[in-house]
Amino acid sequence: MTTFYCPKCWGEMKEDLKICPHCGANIPKIWASFSYEDKLIHALGHPEPTTVMRSAWLLGEKKVEKAVPALIELIKSTRDIYIILEATRALGKINTPDCRQALSDLTHHPVRMISREARTILKELQDIPAKPGQ
Ligand SMILES: [Zn+2]
Incomplete structure (x- = not known):
């Protein structure tokens, strides 16, 4: 049901x-x-983890810059590793200076799966030339 x-x-x-x-x-x-x-952005607060993950993924795909504070807040407030991973990937796709700062902080995350993902994303971003105006 x-x-x-x-x-x-x-x-x-x-x-x-x-x-x-x-x-x-x-x-x-x-x-x-x-x-x-x-x-x-609102759905990042949804009680069902699958809805939260789908929203984080979509926000990343659409590079929604105004979602960055909500994604960072989500990473800090949830204990669900898979939600954190999806939000981390979304930050990498949106790729503003705030995103890169948050990713840099996440390289020290106590969960290795997350710190490793943040390092991988940051390394990939370094290989792409910065967009004008960023
Ligand atoms: Zn109500």
Whole structure:
């Protein structure tokens, strides 16, 4: 059975309701106020890890620069290694100075899978000439 989530409080719902039974939010109105990019950034807080990972991946693919603070925050706040890895890769794809700084910090991450991934990404970025204006 599909579970639906309120975009405001992430409360679970058994059906696709218009009004959240947990916080009273007008759900279609909230979604309508978000751009596609805002929806992806918002979904980084989603309770289902697969949704978070998919959103991080999409934000990286689309190089959404305004998602960088949310991705860095996600890396700091989650304990899910696979979410951290996906957010780390997204930072590498977006590749702003803030992303490179965060990747540099991640090379000291206690989980080796993450520190190694950050080092690999940084090395790949060094092999690509910097884009003008960055
Ligand atoms: Zn709610």
